[in-house]
Amino acid sequence: MQIPLSQPDITQKEIDAVTEVMTSGTLSIGSRILEFEQKVAAICQRRYAVGVSSGTAGLHAAMVAAGIGPGDEVITTPFSFVASANCILYVGAKPVFVDINTKTLNIDTTLVEAAITPRTKAIVAVEAFGHPGGMVEIEQIARRNELILIEDCCEGFGGFAGDRPIGSFGRAGVFGFYPNKQITTGEGGMIVTDDDRFADVCRALRNQGREGMAWLAHQRLGYNYRLSEIQAAIGSVQCDRLEEILENRRRVAQMYMTRLLDNRFLILPTITDDVHMSWFVFVVRLNDLFGPTERDEIIKGLRASGVGSNNYFPPIHLQPYIAGPYGFKEGDFPRCEFVAGRTLALPFYGKMTELQVDHVVAVLNEQLEKVQMVRKPRI
Ligand SMILES: Cc1ncc(COP(=O)(O)O)c(C=O)c1O
Numbered sequence: 001m002q003i004p005l006s007q008p009d010i011t012q013k014e015i016d017a018v019t020e021v022m023t024s025g026t027l028s029i030g031s032r033i034l035e036f037e038q039k040v041a042a043i044c045q046r047r048y049a050v051g052v053s054s055g056t057a058g059l060h061a062a063m064v065a066a067g068i069g070p071g072d073e074v075i076t077t078p079f080s081f082v083a084s085a086n087c088i089l090y091v092g093a094k095p096v097f098v099d100i101n102t103k104t105l106n107i108d109t110t111l112v113e114a115a116i117t118p119r120t121k122a123i124v125a126v127e128a129f130g131h132p133g134g135m136v137e138i139e140q141i142a143r144r145n146e147l148i149l150i151e152d153c154c155e156g157f158g159g160f161a162g163d164r165p166i167g168s169f170g171r172a173g174v175f176g177f178y179p180n181k182q183i184t185t186g187e188g189g190m191i192v193t194d195d196d197r198f199a200d201v202c203r204a205l206r207n208q209g210r211e212g213m214a215w216l217a218h219q220r221l222g223y224n225y226r227l228s229e230i231q232a233a234i235g236s237v238q239c240d241r242l243e244e245i246l247e248n249r250r251r252v253a254q255m256y257m258t259r260l261l262d263n264r265f266l267i268l269p270t271i272t273d274d275v276h277m278s279w280f281v282f283v284v285r286l287n288d289l290f291g292p293t294e295r296d297e298i299i300k301g302l303r304a305s306g307v308g309s310n311n312y313f314p315p316i317h318l319q320p321y322i323a324g325p326y327g328f329k330e331g332d333f334p335r336c337e338f339v340a341g342r343t344l345a346l347p348f349y350g351k352m353t354e355l356q357v358d359h360v361v362a363v364l365n366e367q368l369e370k371v372q373m374v375r376k377p378r379i
Contacts, residue, residue: 001359002306003347003356003359004347005308005309005345005348006179006180009238010234011237014233014234014238017237027230028226028228028229032236035232036051036190036227036232037050037190039236040167040175043167044153044167044192045165048193048196048198049199050193051189051190051206052190052206052227053187053224055154056083056087057225058175058189058225059084059087059154061191061206061225063093065198066121066148066150068093068121068122068148072120072122073093073096073117073119073120074094074124075122075147076088076095076125076126077106077125077126077316078098078100078333079100079313080126080128080152081154081313083152084152084316085097088124094326096115098112099336101133102335102338104131104133104134106127109137109138112138113141120145122150123170124150125169126154127152127159130157130159130278131156132156132159133270133272135161136161136169138170139170148171150170151167151174153169153173153174154176155176157177158242159276162274166278171198172202173192174189174190175189177189177231177235182249183239184234184238186234187231188235206222206224207222207224207225209221209222245350246278250279251350252282252357253282255352256282256357256361267287279348281312281345281348282348283345284346285339285344286344287342288342290371294371295342298344299311301363302344302346302364307363311340314340315337317336318337
């Protein structure tokens with residue numbers, strides 16, 4: 001049985017929507033993007049949404065629109081996909097990493113204020129794996145210290161922290177719609193904000209700096225970060241199906257939780273009462289009897305048995321292009337490094353059947369026992 005790590009949830013409705021666009025004659029800058037933007041804004045209770053070509057493009061545009069540039073410091077997490085730190089580098093600012101809370105896997109809110117200096121201009125806060133833990137506190141910290149908060153919510157579309165939708169925190173939120181995300185447009189992203197000027201600037205940035213209707217008048221340095229009508233049409237249908245999509249993912253997450261709850265080798269995601277997860281991935285952690293070598297062995301074993309798996313995420317501060325130039329080394333963010341050395345993502349998508357989940361769990365247990373047996377003599 002081959003089980004991939006992820007799979008998009010596409011139905012005939014998305015296919016029909018694409019066909020309709022293809023025959024409409026308008027493949028970019030049409031009504032589909034406006035419709036998709038309105039739906040995303042409504043879902044995360046924001047006034048404005050600006051569709052862009054990827055989550056990375058959205059983060060970059062948000063940083064430019066926020067006026068962040070050389071000489072500024074931006075606080076962020078080292079435990080994320082690299083794009084959340086790259087957007088800081090794109091605008092010539094300096095990333096200042098803060099270690100993580102080992103339960104939420106997000107930035108440790110109790111450490112943020114100690115990292116603020118007179119140069120700190122913003123916080124890029126990430127909801128790792130869609131977990132909104134700490135966002136309410138981070139918003140308060142940003143307010144108290146007059147910092148701009150950009151929410152990198154690429155992994156959390158449709159989730160809530162208490163009654164606050166993911167995407168509703170700070171100056172702006174940025175979603176990504178890559179095929180492994182809760183909803184997908186193939187490639188794509190969306191900036192959401194309540195600030196009309198910020199939204200206007202983001203719209204100009206995605207469209208080569210144009211602010212008016214004139215095609216060859218460019219008010220600022222911009223980019224081609226547009227989302228096509230084809231992508232927007234897919235996204236629009238995915239928004240209509242959001243409840244169904246998230247419910248299917250919840251069902252699969254619950255199946256894993258039930259089957260792995262008592263596993264003595266694993267630490268499962270921590271979901272408190274105020275966390276309403278929109279499940280992005282299903283990542284488990286090995287307990288501290290295991291290290292990165294055993295984790296890698298287990299991933300290799302899973303893959304060899306046809307079960308997709310990956311190590312989400314290697315610490316950003318140790319990626320070669322950041323560690324060298326910025327002088328980071330192993331041990332700088334010990335909690336992030338400890339967690340990153342022991343995480344493994346299991347196959348996760350809404351269409352997974354009970355049989356497939358059972359198979360993944362059986363193969364995982366087999367691998368855990370095997371690696372545990374090999375380790376024993378070394379203790
Ligand atoms: C936390 C985070 N930020 C940013 C991105 C970038 O999104 P995209 O791949 O759409 O550029 C991703 C996507 O994987 C992500 O997980």
